[in-house]
Amino acid sequence: MVHQIREISIKDIDDFVNLLTTIYDESDYLMYSPGEYSPSTTDAINNLEHFITSPTNAIFVAESNQELVGFATVTTKKLERVKHEAHFSMGVIKRHQSQGLGQSLINSVEAWCVNHEIHRIEVIIVPENASALDLFKSSNYQIEGELRDKLYINGQYYNQYVLSKLLL
Structure with a gap:
């Protein structure tokens, strides 16, 4: 299946909120519980505008047949002592997983980081999320x-791994 990775635009706002809602509702290990993610239109627009206009943050989307099916956010800080570091998170709709989208999103984030002179990338993953853990390990994290x-999910506590990769 053909897919495209690109930076998000403001015209994607409704599709992006729907994408996040779907991913959070499907996911066993992300921060939001099913049904919990429901930003106001104003909040969603403000958040997206912040990322689009920021030189230190970015959102990439995976698109397949004109449908948003995955995303990756990358954030950095302007502070001198930590401006070399980026944090990122990502998600792909379940029916589009295992098609190379996760690797394509990682590649896009890493290319953005290199272009912004980022030396360290960090991601946080629940150890039970074996597919994500395998993906990042195979990408040398x-x-x-x-x-x-x-995290506290369905009456049980979950740990998180901190993974990183050094660039440049």
Whole structure:
């Protein structure tokens, strides 16, 4: 299946909110519980405008047949001591997983980071999310540590791994 990775635009606002809603509702290990993500239109527009106009942040979307099916956000800070570091998160709709979209999103984020002189990329993953963990390990991300009892899902605590990759 053919897909395209591109930076998001303001015209994507409705599709992007629908994408995030779908991914959060499907996911077993992301921050939002099913039904919990429902931003106001104003909040969604303001957040998207912040990313679009920021030189230190970006959102990439994966598009297939004119439908948004995945995303990756990358954030950095302007502070001198940490401006070399980026944090990112991503998600892909379940029916579009295992088609190379995750790797394409990682590649896009890494290319953006190189172009912005970012040296370190960091991502946080629940250890039970084996497919995401395998994807990042296969992309040479290293586990640096474990955050204990970071998420509480359906009456159970879950840890999170901190993974990173050094660039440049």
